[in-house]
Amino acid sequence: MGGPATDMRQKLLEIRGLEVEFQTRRGIARAVNCIDLTLYAGERFGLVGESGSGKTTMILALLRMIREPGRISGGQVLLDGVDLLKLSDEEMRKTRLAGLAMVPQGAMNSLNPVMRVGDQIRLSMSEHGQRRPAEAGRIEELLQMVGLRPQVAELYPHELSGGMKQRACIAIAISLRPRLILADEPTSALDVVVQRHIMQTLRSLGESMDATVLLVGHDMGLMAQFTQRMGIMYGGKLVEVGTVEEIFSSPKHPYTQLLIASIPSFKSRGEFKGIPGVALSLLNPPTGCLFHPRCPQALDECASVDPSLKELDGHHTACLLYGREGTHAATPA
Amino acid sequence: MSRGFIIRRVGLFLIVVWAAASVNFFIPRLATGRDPIREKLGLLAASGGLRQEGVEAMVKAYQAKFGLDKPLHTQYLNFLLNSARLDLGYSLANYPARVGRMIANAMPWTMGLLLVATIIGFSLGTLMGALAVWARAPALFRHLVFPLMTLSAIPPYLLGLVVIYTLGLQLNIFPLSGGYSPGTFPGFRLDFILEVIHHSTLPALAIVLQAVGFWALGMRGMMVSTVGEDYIALAEANGLRSKTIFFRYAVRNAFLPQYTALGLSMAFAVSGQVVVEVVFAYPGMGTLLFRAIQASDYTVINGVVLITIMAIGLVTMVMDFTYPLLDPRISHQRLD
Ligand code: SF4
Numbered sequence: 001m002g003g004p005a006t007d008m009r010q011k012l013l014e015i016r017g018l019e020v021e022f023q024t025r026r027g028i029a030r031a032v033n034c035i036d037l038t039l040y041a042g043e044r045f046g047l048v049g050e051s052g053s054g055k056t057t058m059i060l061a062l063l064r065m066i067r068e069p070g071r072i073s074g075g076q077v078l079l080d081g082v083d084l085l086k087l088s089d090e091e092m093r094k095t096r097l098a099g100l101a102m103v104p105q106g107a108m109n110s111l112n113p114v115m116r117v118g119d120q121i122r123l124s125m126s127e128h129g130q131r132r133p134a135e136a137g138r139i140e141e142l143l144q145m146v147g148l149r150p151q152v153a154e155l156y157p158h159e160l161s162g163g164m165k166q167r168a169c170i171a172i173a174i175s176l177r178p179r180l181i182l183a184d185e186p187t188s189a190l191d192v193v194v195q196r197h198i199m200q201t202l203r204s205l206g207e208s209m210d211a212t213v214l215l216v217g218h219d220m221g222l223m224a225q226f227t228q229r230m231g232i233m234y235g236g237k238l239v240e241v242g243t244v245e246e247i248f249s250s251p252k253h254p255y256t257q258l259l260i261a262s263i264p265s266f267k268s269r270g271e272f273k274g275i276p277g278v279a280l281s282l283l284n285p286p287t288g289c290l291f292h293p294r295c296p297q298a299l300d301e302c303a304s305v306d307p308s309l310k311e312l313d314g315h316h317t318a319c320l321l322y323g324r325e326g327t328h329a330a331t332p333a
Numbered sequence: 334m335s336r337g338f339i340i341r342r343v344g345l346f347l348i349v350v351w352a353a354a355s356v357n358f359f360i361p362r363l364a365t366g367r368d369p370i371r372e373k374l375g376l377l378a379a380s381g382g383l384r385q386e387g388v389e390a391m392v393k394a395y396q397a398k399f400g401l402d403k404p405l406h407t408q409y410l411n412f413l414l415n416s417a418r419l420d421l422g423y424s425l426a427n428y429p430a431r432v433g434r435m436i437a438n439a440m441p442w443t444m445g446l447l448l449v450a451t452i453i454g455f456s457l458g459t460l461m462g463a464l465a466v467w468a469r470a471p472a473l474f475r476h477l478v479f480p481l482m483t484l485s486a487i488p489p490y491l492l493g494l495v496v497i498y499t500l501g502l503q504l505n506i507f508p509l510s511g512g513y514s515p516g517t518f519p520g521f522r523l524d525f526i527l528e529v530i531h532h533s534t535l536p537a538l539a540i541v542l543q544a545v546g547f548w549a550l551g552m553r554g555m556m557v558s559t560v561g562e563d564y565i566a567l568a569e570a571n572g573l574r575s576k577t578i579f580f581r582y583a584v585r586n587a588f589l590p591q592y593t594a595l596g597l598s599m600a601f602a603v604s605g606q607v608v609v610e611v612v613f614a615y616p617g618m619g620t621l622l623f624r625a626i627q628a629s630d631y632t633v634i635n636g637v638v639l640i641t642i643m644a645i646g647l648v649t650m651v652m653d654f655t656y657p658l659l660d661p662r663i664s665h666q667r668l669d
Contacts, residue, residue, distance in 0.1 A: 062572050068468075098574030104570070111564040112582050113662060123581075127573045155662040172571055 011042035012179055012212050018075035020054070020061050024312040029282035031057040031070065033236035036309060041179070042210045044203065046223035048259070049233035052279065055216045058233075059182050063102060064092050079180065092242050098128055101173035103166070103202070108189050110169050111157040117168050118153025124172045142171040146201055163194035170201065177209055184216045199226050224248060232256045235280045235290035242315035252317040254297045289320065297321060342653055346646045349414075357635055358412050362405065395621050400639035421636035421650040426628035432636040435621060440603075442512050443610070443617030445529070447602035450537040454544025455595055461545065462552025466560055469575050478553060485546025493539035497612070498533060507535045510614035536613040540606060551594060555587035562586070589660050593652060600648035604641035
């Protein structure tokens with residue numbers, strides 16, 4: 001797929017035809033639309049898209065935390081070969097944190113305000129059956145791993161800065177050594193310097209624990225620095241998947257091309273080109289390619305044929321400019 | 334919590350009690366026109382056929398006895414001194430009964446009824462309000478909200494009439510009024526205690542029914558915003574048990590405003606639920622206050638109000654001291 005290096009790697013997460021629907025008064029909105037994606041052990045993968053593109057919904061679907069009126073309406077989520085969507089509620093609860101852990105968006109309010117940080121870490125472990133062995137210095141060790149002083153265990157969340165809170169959340173996330181860490185815009189509420197530190201911490205933790213990190217966000221620059229491969233989402237669909245180099249040097253999908261062009265660079269300073277056209281309505285999606293009303297390169301058949309994700313020299317894209325069959329690619333990305 | 338804070342807080346308590354007691358002293362004396370001694374004696378005179386000349390002399394004598402002949406500032410100083418010693422003087426209407434004694438007799442009845450009813454109503458209501466919002470709780474609790482809302486809007490004395498009619502009159506399960514049956518002698522015996530519980534069930538029910546609704550609505554409102562907090566979502570993502578999230582994350586945080594309200598409600602309980610007690614002819618503080626107002630018994634009114642103010646002041650002070658234990662974000666360090 002992404003080259004010989006990743007081929008050798010063990011598959012950790014295989015998402016097959018994942019669909020999430022929201023039942024609304026005005027009809028069904030498909031927030032995650034038939035996603036196929038494979039993540040390998042130990043890699044850092046970035047999922048990019050505008051707000052409303054379904055990236056956060058997909059993370060919640062992986063955790064099986066889609067709330068009413070939403071539901072996972074189809075597909076498989078295989079973590080180490082086990083389909084999470086088939087687990088009982090209690091099995092799924094135990095898999096959270098132990099198998100896949102979440103680093104939240106803006107950690108400002110992600111910790112229980114009335115519980116000491118150390119107690120929150122201890123509680124997360126004990127709720128997964130880790131009692132005695134966890135006590136002996138493990139909490140201090142976890143805090144040190146994320147760059148916090150051991151004394152932080154005695155503090156309450158309101159006594160921590162935003163960056164420290166986020167580190168405490170990461171300490172909980174890695175407490176059971178999960179294979180997969182989901183990070184949904186983990187630095188959105190933090191200033192740039194803290195943002196860099198948090199990302200470095202996440203990277204080194206992922207490397208030292210050989211955990212896969214799935215980073216969700218809209219900041220292409222951050223993605224480029226942090227991840228190895230990226231996926232671009234539009235309207236609940238994955239429209240392009242490739243290595244960071246491929247995506248940045250030769251974006252295939254017109255939407256990706258516009259995203260890359262919209263990054264303010266040193267050459268065209270301050271000239272932030274938005275993407276023209278109206279954001280997509282999931283309740284009333286266009287026929288054919290979801291992007292065609294905004295696509296500068298749209299062909300005639302784009303309004304009727306829905307392109308699927310196809311491989312193009314190890315790089316995947318869903319666009320009719322690159323071949324016209326409306327079928328799925330033989331190997332999912 | 335520092336020593337300085339405790340000293341200042343106790344000082345504040347004393348000032349509040351002093352100010353409230355003073356207002357309470359002056360207001361009835363400013364309302365001219367009624368003279369309880371003259372009224373009482375006039376009543377006696379009418380029934381006993383006393384001659385009017387004597388009454389004037391007796392009014393003078395009684396006024397001297399109660400210190401009402403002295404100038405206002407002397408009366409006020411005496412009042413403050415006596416209040417500080419918790420010496421509430423004689424009842425104007427029931428001389429020579431002492432106000433302190435009357436309150437001491439009524440207080441256990443009210444405390445027993447209202448504190449128990451308040452705590453039961455609070456616990457049930459808080460739990461029901463929390464469950465009404467919790468998505469994993471049985472749907473029953475969501476539907477219970479509407480009857481509870483209705484109950485909370487009906488004053489307890491009306492509920493009292495309803496329970497008297499249904500459980501007392503129609504079904505004849507519980508006695509209609511009183512604290513215990515006439516003819517039994519109060520004492521710490523099992524049969525008397527059961528008798529008291531039997532008698533307080535209906536008034537307690539009236540209060541609990543209304544309180545459950547009140548507390549459930551308050552808790553429900555807080556829970557709605559609490560379950561939307563990020564820490565609830567992250568707790569679920571971290572695979573905590575649903576029960577743990579409910580009690581230690583959601584209820585624990587939504588509970589904080591309830592705690593403040595509970596304190597005030599307990600403090601007010603000391604003064605009795607006037608109308609409920611009157612409806613049930615219950616021998617508590619509410620009835621005492623009601624009779625005192627009817628008879629313009631200033632000393633008793635003063636006493637009841639003073640005790641109520643002290644209870645409220647005391648409870649809010651205890652709340653202030655205990656709140657930081659419940660919510661670490663409230664710290665008294667900054668006040669120092
Ligand atoms: S399929 Fe057509 S409309 Fe869609 S991105 Fe490609 S060219 Fe544009």
